[in-house]
Amino acid sequence: xxxxxxxxxxxxxxxxxxxxxxxxxxxxxxxxxxxxxxxxxxxxxxxxxxxxxxxxxxxxxxxxxxxxxxxxxxxxxxxxxxxxxxxxxxxxxxxxxxxxxxxxxxxxxxxxxxxxxxxxxxxxxxxxxxxxxxxxxxxxxxxxxxxxxxxxxxxxxxxxxxxxxxxxxxxxxxxxxxxxxxxxxxxxxxxxxxxxxxxxxxxxxxxxxxxxxxxxxxxxxxxxxxxxxxxxxxxxxxxxxxxxxxxxxxxxxxxxxxxxxxxxxxxxxxxxxxxxxxxxxxxxxxxxxxxxxxxxxxxxxxxxxxxxxxxxxxxxxxxxxxxxxxxxxxxxxxxxxxxxxxxxxxxxxxxxxxxxxxxxxxxxxxxxxxxxxxxxxxxxxxxxxxxxxxxxxxxxxxxxxxxxxxxxxxxxxxxxxxxxxxxxxxxxxxxxxxxxxxxxxxxxxxxxxxxxxxxxxxxxxxxxxxxxxxxxxxxxxxxxxxxxxxxxxxxxxxxxxxxxxxxxxxxxxxxxxxxxxxxxxxxxxxxxxxxxxxxxxxxxxxxxxxxxxxxxxxxxxxxxxxxxxxxxxxxxxxxxxxxxxxxxxxxxxxxxxxxxxxxxxxxxxxxxxxxxxxxxxxxxxxxxxxxxxxxxxxxxxxxxxxxxxxxxxxxxxxxxxxxxxxxxxxxxxxxxxxxxxxxxxxxxxxxxxxxxxxxxxxxxxxxxxxxxxxxxxxxxxxxxxxxxxxxxxxx
Amino acid sequence: xxxxxxxxxxxxxxxxxxxxxxxxxxxxxxxxxxxxxxxxxxxxxxxxxxxxxxxxxxxxxxxxxxxxxxxxxxxxxxxxxxxxxxxxxxxxxxxxxxxxxxxxxxxxxxxxxxxxxxxxxxxxxxxxxxxxxxxxxxxxxxxxxxxxxxx
Numbered sequence: 001x002x003x004x005x006x007x008x009x010x011x012x013x014x015x016x017x018x019x020x021x022x023x024x025x026x027x028x029x030x031x032x033x034x035x036x037x038x039x040x041x042x043x044x045x046x047x048x049x050x051x052x053x054x055x056x057x058x059x060x061x062x063x064x065x066x067x068x069x070x071x072x073x074x075x076x077x078x079x080x081x082x083x084x085x086x087x088x089x090x091x092x093x094x095x096x097x098x099x100x101x102x103x104x105x106x107x108x109x110x111x112x113x114x115x116x117x118x119x120x121x122x123x124x125x126x127x128x129x130x131x132x133x134x135x136x137x138x139x140x141x142x143x144x145x146x147x148x149x150x151x152x153x154x155x156x157x158x159x160x161x162x163x164x165x166x167x168x169x170x171x172x173x174x175x176x177x178x179x180x181x182x183x184x185x186x187x188x189x190x191x192x193x194x195x196x197x198x199x200x201x202x203x204x205x206x207x208x209x210x211x212x213x214x215x216x217x218x219x220x221x222x223x224x225x226x227x228x229x230x231x232x233x234x235x236x237x238x239x240x241x242x243x244x245x246x247x248x249x250x251x252x253x254x255x256x257x258x259x260x261x262x263x264x265x266x267x268x269x270x271x272x273x274x275x276x277x278x279x280x281x282x283x284x285x286x287x288x289x290x291x292x293x294x295x296x297x298x299x300x301x302x303x304x305x306x307x308x309x310x311x312x313x314x315x316x317x318x319x320x321x322x323x324x325x326x327x328x329x330x331x332x333x334x335x336x337x338x339x340x341x342x343x344x345x346x347x348x349x350x351x352x353x354x355x356x357x358x359x360x361x362x363x364x365x366x367x368x369x370x371x372x373x374x375x376x377x378x379x380x381x382x383x384x385x386x387x388x389x390x391x392x393x394x395x396x397x398x399x400x401x402x403x404x405x406x407x408x409x410x411x412x413x414x415x416x417x418x419x420x421x422x423x424x425x426x427x428x429x430x431x432x433x434x435x436x437x438x439x440x441x442x443x444x445x446x447x448x449x450x451x452x453x454x455x456x457x458x459x460x461x462x463x464x465x466x467x468x469x470x471x472x473x474x475x476x477x478x479x480x481x482x483x484x485x486x487x488x489x490x491x492x493x494x495x496x497x498x499x500x501x502x503x504x505x506x507x508x509x510x511x512x513x514x515x516x517x518x519x520x521x522x523x524x525x526x527x528x529x530x531x532x533x534x535x536x537x538x539x540x541x542x543x544x545x546x547x548x549x550x551x552x553x554x555x556x557x558x559x560x561x562x563x564x565x566x567x568x569x570x571x572x573x574x575x576x577x578x579x580x581x582x583x584x585x586x587x588x589x590x591x592x593x594x595x596x597x598x599x600x601x602x603x604x605x606x607x608x609x610x611x612x613x614x615x616x617x618x619x620x621x622x623x624x625x626x627x628x629x630x631x632x633x634x635x636x637x638x639x640x641x642x643x644x645x646x647x648x649x650x651x652x653x654x655x656x657x658x659x660x661x662x663x664x665x666x667x668x669x670x671x672x673x674x675x676x677x678x679x680x681x682x683x684x685x686x687x688x689x690x691x692x693x694x695x696x697x698x699x700x701x702x703x704x705x706x707x708x709x710x711x712x713x714x715x716x717x718x719x720x721x722x723x724x725x726x727x728x729x730x731x
Numbered sequence: 732x733x734x735x736x737x738x739x740x741x742x743x744x745x746x747x748x749x750x751x752x753x754x755x756x757x758x759x760x761x762x763x764x765x766x767x768x769x770x771x772x773x774x775x776x777x778x779x780x781x782x783x784x785x786x787x788x789x790x791x792x793x794x795x796x797x798x799x800x801x802x803x804x805x806x807x808x809x810x811x812x813x814x815x816x817x818x819x820x821x822x823x824x825x826x827x828x829x830x831x832x833x834x835x836x837x838x839x840x841x842x843x844x845x846x847x848x849x850x851x852x853x854x855x856x857x858x859x860x861x862x863x864x865x866x867x868x869x870x871x872x873x874x875x876x877x878x879x880x881x882x
Contacts, residue, residue: 075827075828075830075866076828201825203822203825204825204827204830206830207821207822207825207827208813208822210827210830210833210834211813211821211822211833211837212766212806212807212812212813213764213765213766213767213805213806213807213834214766215765215766216830217768217831219768220765222763228760253749286752286760287756287759288748288749288751288752288756288760289749291772359829359831359865360768360776360778360829360832360864360865361768361770361831362770407829408829409768409829409830409831409832410829410865411829440772441770441771631825632825635828635868635871636828638867638868638870638871639828639866639867639868642866642867642868642869642870643865643866646867664772664773664775665770665771665773665776665863666773666775670865671867671869672860672861672862672863672869673855673859673862673872673873674857676867677870678852679870680870
């Protein structure tokens, strides 16, 4: 067993007790509707009394256990997998576990963020420790009650037994005494080989509530006396509101108020709004009446900076790449000479457009601002950032701001940014009443915070033996470069150059699922496919040769990947997909990528049906260390594949005079049932490495594997997203 | 405001709303039936799907004044305790990721199976293509529909 130091004290538990309230956040009783997500087995009776062992665990007098899930749930299933880790170390029967969403509590939990696929990786030790500490306290209380040593006891499934005796004690029977025990300074963690729950498949704890339509989401939240509000932001980036037909709007049926609200946060942080600071706000009691009032708005806007066009965007990025302003971020060997001496040189340029996140649940938030306090409830990936911004905007101490997280109808990075929560707070302050702000789809799609647009050129040189001797990558974007100079293929090529530069824009951008990786992986993996072809090598063998070099004699000191694990997923996908054994009518492409601490390789199988490519199957090999919740991990990778393929095929947001030209799903194309892969199989590398996340890593390799498979199927190399622009074949 | 008597999930409800109010907002704002979701407001995403006399429709496009005596079923009325074969199949395949679109997917799938108990893959694709799942659970949705179709 591993012994670890516990890092929290009794005081921190008390704070969470007060903040947690009782879990009745949205008028829906978890106790009657949510015992472990609709399991059919008889659960234990509802307790009369609960005993809070620590901020993660509450044990009832019947033995029922409540585990608080600390991190925001956006569909990545941490509300199931994080409590699983606690339950494993607590050693309790999962059938007797109730899961509740914890509120923001920076004094107790750490990293309450849904971002960067880090919930599991960063939560792993704290969650194990919480479970192990509680188990130890329950054992110590039992030992004291029986007058024996802890070593004389064993525990399984929430029942403590005497090793040399007949006595048993349920967690529920000793919980009252356990809370009075000293928090141990050190606890023992289970051996990985003794895990009973981790690495099995546990159903989503909210599954039953989801399929029966329970009010779980921010948009479903209601509070007695609450008003509804909508906003109107400027129609174009570079514009600002001047005034609007206030009297006319206020006179409309059901409209209580209308005004211009300012959300300029002093000393703004990374997650604060960068574009639209002043908005028209309309307040009422009915969503439909608000929608009608929004249509009746006559607003005067003024241009305060350039109104940009999509055609200029591409020209500007090309100018950046051609300029002498590129910043050299890594150089190994002598790339210039190596390219001169190469027998074959190939250069290709790739691009991808701006993309909105398009979470299915549009942005919304509930705020109740009083003179002395702020209550915020809704969908946020960064409750701490929201708390800070609202505190600064309203000049209310951070301790008087509370944030509760609802389940989220998708995140994909959009809900890392806090403008909608700040807007709700500003509106509540203005009207002096609790309010729920709701975006329409059009508000959501045209607000900004988009995935940046990118343009990147790769160049490779082969010697007469078809060895890769030189590689360069030069990238820019609006506004950021997508290049990761220390990632593969850095470290595998003697002569290597990475250059980057930003290109200016006033279109606001933000993190979009697997930021930069989603583009650069597709570009890099498509390019390497073409280089392998030029070298006359199988695309997997070609990559494995490079990893071999990185294992035996890596180039440079800092290479941000483990070449053995990278090669491992390629070998696994090669084996599972029977790569190299041709199947009639199937055209295949492969890609591998490492990001957010996990390794994924994918093979896409395409068939031509009625003259159009159809994705038959996607094979995925994943190394994310220990897999916490197996089937949910599969689901996450499958979703990443669909997301990557869907956006690479169809996603595109364009601008005319600063105005987004796609405003709803009739103009903006998302992947639908009929275009989805027919099957997606996921295989895991089995190891005992500490677990890493899967929210993002499944996505990036899908784009390269798709492009490479489509090349095999159609003979056309695809350089520019969306691939549907390659008409008539793919349109 | 005019008054409307609606038949929803086997019960009668009276609401006072503007005549052009979409059924979706009557359900969500007036009747506290929050399972039907708002996704696009123009009938393109399917998150608001309900049954109108048994057929799957987009409740964001149905004006309350046009409903009359027609029987409406929402996700809350699909089964007593989430035990409709489609709901059970959804749980068996652990379909949802974020879950926001799933009540619409389930309402569309249950209407499909009521009309066509053994749909082919192509028929499933055609019937379901009006329902977007941004998380990309399409493969599992199809598996769940097939499981339910064998019940």
